[in-house]
Amino acid sequence: MRAPALALMLMVMAGLAPAGARAAEGGSPRVAFFVNGALGDKSFFDSAARGLRQAEADLHLATRTIEGGYDPTRWESGLVDLADSGDFPIIVTGTYTMGPLVQKVAPDYPDVTFILFDGVVDYAHCACGNVYSMRFRQNEGGYLAGVLAAGLARAGTIPGAGEMVGLVGAMPIPVINDFAAGYGAGAQDAAPGITVLRQFANSFSDPATGKEIAEAQYGQGAGVIFQVAGATGQGVIEAAEETGRYVIGVDSDQAALYRASSPRRAARILTSVMKNVDAAILRALRLWQQGRLPLGRTESLGLKEGAIGLADNPEAALTVPPTVRAAVAAARQRIIDGTLTVPTAFAGGQP
Amino acid sequence: MSLDLIAAGTVAAVVAAATLRAATPIIFASLGGLVSELAGCINVALEGVMLVAAFAGVITSAYSALWFPDAPLWLHPWLGCAAGLLAGTALAGLLAVFHLELGADLIVAGIGLNILAQGLTVLLMAHLTGDKGSTASLTSFALPSLRWPGMGGVPVLGVLLNGDGNAGHNVLVYGALAATGWVAWALRHTVFGLRLRAAGENAEAALAAGLPVRRLRYAGLLLSGLLTSGGGVFLGMGYLTLFQADMAAGRGYLALAAVFLGGRRPLGTVAAALVFGGATVMAARLGLLAVPAEVVFMIPPLVTIAALVLVKQHQRLAARRRAAAGRAALLSS
Numbered sequence: 001m002r003a004p005a006l007a008l009m010l011m012v013m014a015g016l017a018p019a020g021a022r023a024a025e026g027g028s029p030r031v032a033f034f035v036n037g038a039l040g041d042k043s044f045f046d047s048a049a050r051g052l053r054q055a056e057a058d059l060h061l062a063t064r065t066i067e068g069g070y071d072p073t074r075w076e077s078g079l080v081d082l083a084d085s086g087d088f089p090i091i092v093t094g095t096y097t098m099g100p101l102v103q104k105v106a107p108d109y110p111d112v113t114f115i116l117f118d119g120v121v122d123y124a125h126c127a128c129g130n131v132y133s134m135r136f137r138q139n140e141g142g143y144l145a146g147v148l149a150a151g152l153a154r155a156g157t158i159p160g161a162g163e164m165v166g167l168v169g170a171m172p173i174p175v176i177n178d179f180a181a182g183y184g185a186g187a188q189d190a191a192p193g194i195t196v197l198r199q200f201a202n203s204f205s206d207p208a209t210g211k212e213i214a215e216a217q218y219g220q221g222a223g224v225i226f227q228v229a230g231a232t233g234q235g236v237i238e239a240a241e242e243t244g245r246y247v248i249g250v251d252s253d254q255a256a257l258y259r260a261s262s263p264r265r266a267a268r269i270l271t272s273v274m275k276n277v278d279a280a281i282l283r284a285l286r287l288w289q290q291g292r293l294p295l296g297r298t299e300s301l302g303l304k305e306g307a308i309g310l311a312d313n314p315e316a317a318l319t320v321p322p323t324v325r326a327a328v329a330a331a332r333q334r335i336i337d338g339t340l341t342v343p344t345a346f347a348g349g350q351p
Numbered sequence: 352m353s354l355d356l357i358a359a360g361t362v363a364a365v366v367a368a369a370t371l372r373a374a375t376p377i378i379f380a381s382l383g384g385l386v387s388e389l390a391g392c393i394n395v396a397l398e399g400v401m402l403v404a405a406f407a408g409v410i411t412s413a414y415s416a417l418w419f420p421d422a423p424l425w426l427h428p429w430l431g432c433a434a435g436l437l438a439g440t441a442l443a444g445l446l447a448v449f450h451l452e453l454g455a456d457l458i459v460a461g462i463g464l465n466i467l468a469q470g471l472t473v474l475l476m477a478h479l480t481g482d483k484g485s486t487a488s489l490t491s492f493a494l495p496s497l498r499w500p501g502m503g504g505v506p507v508l509g510v511l512l513n514g515d516g517n518a519g520h521n522v523l524v525y526g527a528l529a530a531t532g533w534v535a536w537a538l539r540h541t542v543f544g545l546r547l548r549a550a551g552e553n554a555e556a557a558l559a560a561g562l563p564v565r566r567l568r569y570a571g572l573l574l575s576g577l578l579t580s581g582g583g584v585f586l587g588m589g590y591l592t593l594f595q596a597d598m599a600a601g602r603g604y605l606a607l608a609a610v611f612l613g614g615r616r617p618l619g620t621v622a623a624a625l626v627f628g629g630a631t632v633m634a635a636r637l638g639l640l641a642v643p644a645e646v647v648f649m650i651p652p653l654v655t656i657a658a659l660v661l662v663k664q665h666q667r668l669a670a671r672r673r674a675a676a677g678r679a680a681l682l683s684s
Contacts, residue, residue, distance in 0.1 A: 040477075040484025040596065172644045199635065200644040206600040207485075208590050212373060212635040219365060219515050220639055231484055231595055238591055242516060261490045 031055065031063045031285065032088035036075045036098050038067045041204070041230050043251030044277065048094055048117065051278030055285045064088070070205075076101045083109040090288065092281060094118045096174055099133070106131045113295065115284050117277055118175065120298050129296040132288075134280055137302030138175060139182030140335050141273035142226070143342045144303075144310055145248045146186025146196075147331045148270060149224035151324035152246065154191040161223030161245060166197040168213050168236050170204045170229040177345035179228045179250070179273070185343045190327055197222055201232045210235030218243040224270065226250070240268040246316070251275050253311035263315070270320065272311040280307050304336045360507035365515045366632060371524055372514075372590065374628025376401065376599075378527040379582030380606030381624045382534050383575040385617060387443075388610055389538065390571025391551030395461025396446050397579050398603025399468030400439040404583030406472040408435025409594040410479065413489035428492040428588055435584035436577055442468065443576020447569050465603075473596045485595040493592045494584070496521050521589035526581055534578070535617035547571055579603070605655075612658055614666075623658065630654040 033052050035045050052063045068078040079101055082091055092115045093102065099119040106114050107127045116133040123131075149165040152158065165187055169176045184196050197217045201209045210232035214225055218239060225240065226248040227233035233250065240247035241264055249255065249272030258266040280301055287293040301307030310328070317325075334340035380397045387394040394400075412431025419426070446464055449455040477483045498519030502509040513519050538544040549557040550567040557564050582602070587594045605627050612626075613619030630651040637647045 038473075038483055038596070040473075040482050042484055042487060046484070197639055199639070200647070202634075202644075202648045203600060205595060205597050207593070207595050207598060208373075208376075208586060208600065209631065209635065211591060212369065212632060215369070215515070216632075216636045216639060234485060234487060234593060234595060235591060238593075242518070257487050261488050 028060050028062055029089050030087055031061050031090045031092060032082050033063060033065045034075075034079055034082060034091060034093040034098075035065060035067045036072070036093065036095060037070055037204075039065070042234070042254065042257055043230060043249075044094075044118075044275070047252050047275065047277040048092070048281055051281035052092065054278060054282050058282065059285055059289055061285060061289070072097070076105065079105050083112050089113060090115060090285070092117070092285075094277070096120070102131060103128060113288065113293070115281070115288070115293075117281060117284075118275070123296060123298070132284060132293050132295050133298040134284065134307075135298060135300050136275050136277075136280075136307055137300060137342070137344075138273070138275055138308060139178045139185075139342045139344045140302045141275065141308040141310070142179040142182025142228075143186035143189075143335065144328055144332055145179075145226045145271075145273050146183040146188075147190040148186075148310075148320065148324060148328050149183075149226060149246075149248060150187035150191035150194045151327050152270070152320055153194065153223040155321050155324060157319065157321065158223035158245060160221075161218075162195075162221030163191065163193075164195040164197060164221045164223065166214070166217035166220075166222035166225040167199070168210060168217070168225055168227045168229050168233065169198070169200045170232050171202060172200050174345055176200075176228050179226075181345040182342045183226050186331065189331075190324075201229055203232055204230035206232050207235030207238070211239045214239035214247075215243070218245050224248060226273070237265055237269060241265045244268075246270050246319070248273065249311070251277070253313075255311065255313040255316065259315075266313070267315040269313055270316045271313055274309045274311050276307050276309065302335070303332060357506045361510055364507045364510035366629075366636070367511055368514045368520070369632045369635075370625060370629045371520070372628075373631045374625045375521075375524050375527045376582035376586050376590065376602050377606050377609060377624040377627050378621055379523075379530060379585065380579045380603050381609035381613070381620045382530055382617070383443075383577070383579030383582075384607050384610040385613075385615065385620045386534065386538075386547070386578065387571045387575035388615060389551045390547045390568050390575075391554060392447070392450060392568050392572055393457055393461075393607075394443065394446065394572060394575045394579075395458055395607065396442065396464040396468070396603075397575075397606050398599050398601070399461075399465035400442050400576050400579040401583035401586065401599040401603050402468045402472050402597070403442045404435040404439030404580035405587030405598060406435075406476070406583075406594050407438035408432055408584040409486055409491045409587040409592075410475075410489070411435070412588060413486065413491040416490060416492070424492075425495070428494045431492060431588055432494055432584050435588070436580045439580025439583055440573055440576040443572050443579070444569075446576075447572040450572075451565055451568055469597060472594070476594065476596070483596065486593050489593075491588070491592055491594075493588050494522050497525060521585065523581060523585040523589050527585075530578060530581065531617065531621045538617060543570075579606075582606070608655060612655070612662060614662065626654060626658055627651065 039045050055061050056063050068075050090113045094117040096119045102114050102116050103121040103126045114131040120133045121128045121131050153165050187196050199213045214236040224246040227236040228250045237247050249269050254272045255266045255269040408431040411434035412427045415427040415430045449460040450457050496519040499512045502512050546562050550564045554564050609623035610620050612623035634647045634650045
């Protein structure tokens with residue numbers, strides 16, 4: 001993997017070089033984005049990369065994306081290399097897996113600002129005054145997906161499906177369990193007594209297994225599946241197309257991906273639960289530029305802050321009865337008002 | 352037949368059809384692994400061959416539609432299939448050159464090619480589509496499915512023959528079955544099969560008998576590449592209709608395990624591949640019964656270990672029985 005990864009990295013850097021050079025002339029600060037994986041997942045990391053690109057355009061920051069690959073043993077050294085280089089006053093990185101690593105590295109580099117999205121450091125147990133963490137209340141998005149899926153399943157308009165909805169997750173990790181906790185609660189509230197199937201693929205990049213699981217759930221009678229499975233979820237979307245059922249995407253607007261290449265597939269994607277990582281990162285960088293970034297603490301972002309939301313998919317929206325759409329809108333309003341608290345998978349009731 | 356029996360039969364047929372589907376890529380790759388192993392050249396690069404074949408197939412089918420917009424639609428997937436088979440075979444050919452011409456260690460060269468395939472497919476994909484994850488932005492094509500007509504109403508058999516969606520099985524599922532039969536027959540009943548095995552069993556003796564060992568090993572590795580490519584093409588143009596970085600997801604290594612689990616025999620190898628496919632399907636379906644995910648994840652590796660132990664145990668018992676029979680024969684004489 002090393003040589004090709006290096007080649008890829010060089011290519012990425014070559015692509016970004018002109019921007020970097022321009023920025024160096026203007027002396028604008030450089031932002032490093034460390035990906036603990038690879039871009040191209042059509043959801044989480046790609047969304048973050050969009051945020052960085054936006055920051056480059058709007059805030060005139062020079063950004064550089066470094067893909068650490070899927071080998072976890074290389075992430076810590078990758079992070080240390082970036083912090084140690086002194087080239088980057090800000091390092092952006094994400095996921096709960098990176099939390100402990102940032103916690104370990106950040107105290108050694110007090111001059112570097114770390115922006116940690118979708119992950120937290122334990123401020124009580126580390127001198128992390130240079131770390132800003134953002135966590136997302138993805139359970140709120142999951143809840144809306146549950147209301148939508150269960151409402152549609154109960155409406156009985158999906159041929160061949162029973163009173164059943166499904167969830168395909170990549171791995172039973174806290175963030176995905178949090179989506180699932182919200183999803184289950186939303187489904188039960190919208191259609192009490194409905195069956196919620198749940199299954200994990202044990203991989204973020206095995207669409208074949210994702211498809212196998214989805215076919216099993218659709219075969220069992222699930223009308224809608226919420227996939228929270230990274231690239232594995234593409235198999236779920238294919239299964240939805242083949243069986244004529246529905247799927248809810250995650251993290252990025254997944255219907256938009258297929259609109260040009262496969263409209264039939266796009267029409268099966270009811271909506272996507274958006275984790276607007278891009279907007280959140282842009283906001284954090286803007287705050288940093290203005291000197292108002294609340295370092296040394298964690299901010300929790302959800303529906304209310306616009307960090308979580310549902311994507312519009314006009315092709316599929318027609319199949320959702322108006323009553324179900326109204327129920328989703330009402331649930332959204334109640335969560336924003338604070339009259340509805342969505343259960344979470346995180347200990348202490350908070351992510 | 353009572354209703355319960357029909358329901359149970361239908362479930363069994365659904366699982367059997369899914370198992371066949373999940374096992375097809377492993378069957379192809381394990382047959383490929385078997386052929387080269389019998390020729391005396393273990394092919395560790397099965398995983399890489401699958402990836403390259405899947406990639407070339409998906410990309411070619413998508414670009415074929417762009418290049419030849421006037422061509423009939425059925426042409427694109429078959430062009431993709433041909434390109435996939437060719438690309439995978441070429442990668443196996445590279446392994447053959449490294450080993451047979453340049454004297455590289457098979458294991459090291461094989462692993463190297465796997466790593467090359469992993470990186471190269473992503474590099475080319477990023478170059479062609481600007482996307483490093485999958486080819487979702489391209490309209491690629493799947494090979495057709497074959498459907499038995501008039502089976503829609505038949506209870507259990509209809510599901511078994513045409514799948515649970517009644518859309519039929521992909522043509523490559525039948526391809527895997529045909530390849531199994533062909534490999535089993537060719538290895539046993541043709542001059543080429545016999546010579547191939549001779550070159551693998553004892554190269555010096557084969558050379559002394561005037562057999563072109565090097566050419567036979569080339570043939571073994573190239574044939575291995577061709578068969579394995581079938582699995583890769585199925586992954587990208589049958590099982591799924593896209594290429595995803597690293598989509599082989601270890602199936603090539605499972606196939607290699609199947610070769611040895613199956614005692615280096617065609618039917619045993621395919622049976623082992625079916626067991627692996629079945630374990631995946633079982634894992635995918637057990638979630639419906641609220642079995643904890645951790646337990647489900649353990650099934651495929653547990654099945655592998657259990658099967659290995661059982662096979663070894665069986666062989667040891669058989670050996671002991673033979674030895675005992677031999678002693679008895681000695682004593683009685």
